[in-house]
Amino acid sequence: MTQTRSAADDLVRLLGPDRVFHDEATREAYARDATPLFHRRPDVVVTPASTAEVAEVVRYAAETGTPIVPRGAGSSLCAGAVALAGGISLVLTKMDAILEVSRPELLAVVQPGVTTIALDEAAGAQGLMFAPDPGSRTVSTIGGNIATCAGGLRGLKYGVTRNYVLGLEAVLGTGEVIRTGGRLVKDVAGYDLTRLFTGSEGTLAVITEATVGLLPRPAAAGYGLAYFGDLAGASTAVDAIVGAGILPATLEFLDNTCIRAVEDFAVLGLDVTAGALLLFGDDGDPATVERTVARMAEVCSSVPSCREVTLAADVAAADALLAARRCSLPALARLGTLTLLEDVSVPRPRMPEAVARIADIAARYGITMGTFGHAGDGNLHPTAVVDADDPAAVEAAHSAFAEVFRLAIDLGGTISGEHGIGAAKLPYLGARLGETHLGVLRRVKAAFDPAGILNPGKLGS
C-alpha cells in the first residue's frame, strides 16, 4: 500500500494531478479488458497527453522497476491490457488527435488513442479509407490495433493492420523515443522495426504516433447472405469462391448458435433454423461489385447443402448485416454467464475439416459452443458459453479449447489469428513456436526493454 502511494505521489509530481489516478474506483474500472476471468487492479492509472509524458512515465518505471501496461480501449480478448503484475495502467485514449490526412500521399498521421472508426471517418471525408476494420472498430484504438496487428471483416482482400503501418513513433522500455519507417513507400534502411512493433502487444515499446496507409474509398459495396445445412457446407462454399478466382472483401460465417444469438439482438429476420450463414460481399466500382456478388451467389447455390441465397437490398441493409456480424461475440453472451472465445486460424482448405472437428470436440465435452469467424482468412472464433458457477463446465471448456489448439496446430494452423497471445494464450505459445523460437522472443524483448517493465508476463517472457 505504501509502495502504491509513493509511486502515485511520484507520478503526480512528474505529470501533475490531472493525469494520475489511484483511487480504488478508478483502479477497479481499469482492472479488466474484454477477456473473461482475468482481473487485477493496477496500482495507478496514468493518462498521458504527449510523447514526452509517456517517456517520463516509462523512465520512472524503468528506474523503479514498476510494471507498465499500455492500454487503448481495453477491448483485448487475450488479457493483453490487464495489469496482471500490478503497476501502472498507461491509458492512451487521451492522445486522440488526427494530426494529418494526406490525400496525395494516401496516408494519415495519428496519435495512438484515435479510434479505428474515427480514423476511417476522417479518411472518408477525403474520399479515402482505412482498410483494417476489426469488429471492435467503434471502440478500439489505432495504438491497440497496431499493438495486436488487428484483423477485420475484409482481411481476405485487404490484409490486416500490418499491411497499413508505414511508420511509428515509440517509447522503448528505457524511456528512449525512436521513430521507425515514415512516409516512404520504399525504405530499407535498417531492420524493419515498424513490423516488429506491429503485433508486439505492448511488450517492446509504447506506440505514441503512427503513420498509416490509406486507400481510395471504393465507390460501391454489395453484400449477400447464403444459408447452409452446417458450417462445413459454408466452409466448402468459401473454398469454392476463392477457388473460382474470386477475391472478395468479405467472407464471414456464423453457425446456428451464433445466428440465433445475433438475431435475438439485431432482429434482422435471419433464418434461425439454418445450420450456418455465410455473409459475402465485395467493394469496388459498381459494375464489378455487382458481377462479383452475383458470381459468389451462384457459387454458393451450387454447394449441395446450400438452402437459400439472398442479396442485401441496399446500403442500409448491408450495414445492418455487417453491424450484426460485429456483435456476434457479445450477442453470444446472452446464452450463458461466461463466454470464452478462441481465435484459431487454419489454412483455408482445411477449414471444413476444422469446423467439423471443433463441433465434435464441443459435443464430446458436452458444452455449448458457437463458432463464427473470418472464413475467408481461415480464422475461426469457436466460443463456449457456460455457466460461470459450474466449475466442471468451465473446466470442460478449457480442456476443449486445449484440444482445439492442438487441432489447429495439427492442421498447419495457429493458436491465435488476430487477438494476440497476451496472458491468456501464453501457456500454449510454446506448442506453436518451440523453445528456440521462444528464446529468440525473450532476447528481442530484452533488447528493447532491458528492465522488463513493459507488459510483463505476456509475450517475450
Next chain:
Amino acid sequence: MTFTPDLLSRCISCGFCLPACPTYELTKDERSSPRGRIALMRALETGTLPMNDPGVAEESSFCLGCRACEVVCPAGVEYGQLLEEWRDATWRGRRRPVVVRALLRAVDRTWKVRLLGLFRRHARRRTGGSASLMLGCFERFLYPKVSRSAVALDPRLDVDPGQGCCGALHAHNGELAEGRALARKLGERLPGTIVTTSGGCAAHLADVLGRDRVVELSAWLSGPASAAGAALPGPAGPILVDGRPARIGLQDSCHLRNGLGVWREPRAILAALGEYVEVPGAASCCGAAGTYALVRPEDSAKVVAPKVDALRRLDLDILVTVNPGCTRQLQTAVRKAGLRTRVVHLAELAASARTDGSGR
C-alpha cells in the same frame, strides 16, 4: 445481495457501450463509463469495494441514468435496472442528496400531488373513456397546458384529478420499492390504458405494470387515436412561420427511446406539422435526467452544451420535447444562450396546430 445476479454477469466488458455514454464522452475516464460502472457494481457485489467508497458513490450519482448504453449493448445488459438497484443500495438514508430527498417527499402521497395541481389549470375532465390520461406530479404543476392539450387532441381521454405520482422519480433515485408501489397504486387508480405525456414516467410505468398498459402520447396519437379519427395534422394544416412551414426539431426522451423504443412516432407527427429537422444528437441525453439538473447543475450544463451549439447552428423555429424535464432543461438552456428557438411539448404544439395553425 444488492444486484439481481444474472443482470451483472451478462456484461462481458467488450466496451461497445463506451461511445454511447455522455459522461464517458465528458471525462474519457472509464470509471464514468457504463463498463466501468458495471465493474464497480461487481466489486460492490463481491465485497471488494465498500458501499461507502467515495468514487463509487460519485459514479452512481454522476451517471445520467439515460440508458443510452443499454440499447447499444449486444449482450442485453439491463443497465437501467442495475442502476436502480445500485442507487437503492448506495443512496439509502442520509446519503441521498438533500434536493432529491425533498422532491421525493413532495410527491410520495396522493394528497400532496393533488395539492401541487390544485390551483393549476391542468385537464380534469371525466369522460368515462377506457383510456386515462396520466397527469404527472410535477408536470401538472409546471406545465398544466400539456394535459389540456392532450385532451384537446383526444377528447375521449378520461382525466382523474385524484391520481397520484407514478413513482419514476423514486425508482431512479434510490427508492425502488416505493417507486414500484406508487406505480402499482396508480395502475389500480387508472384502470385500462394509461396515456402519458412524459417519456420518463411511461418507461417506469411500463416496467412495473407491463407494456400493454401504458402508451406514451405520440405513440397513442399515431396508433390507437388516429385509428379512431383523431388524426394529424388538424384542419389548419402545417404550422406556418413567415408564410413557410415551421422548421421543427425534436429532443428524444431517453427513457422513451432507450426504454420503450419509441422514437419514430414523434418524428412522424412533427413531419406532418411542418418541416422536420433532425437535430444532431437528438437521441442523446439533454442533461435534465430526472433530478440530475437539480443535483448536479454543472455537469448537467456540460451535457447540454453541445446541444445548444447544434441548435444555434440550426436556428430552428421550434424544438419539441416529449418529457417535462427536457422541456424545462432546454427552455432554460435556450434562453441562456439567447436563441430564438421556442421549446414546447409535443402535445401543446400538435393541439395548437389543430385549433388555429399558429403553433402557439
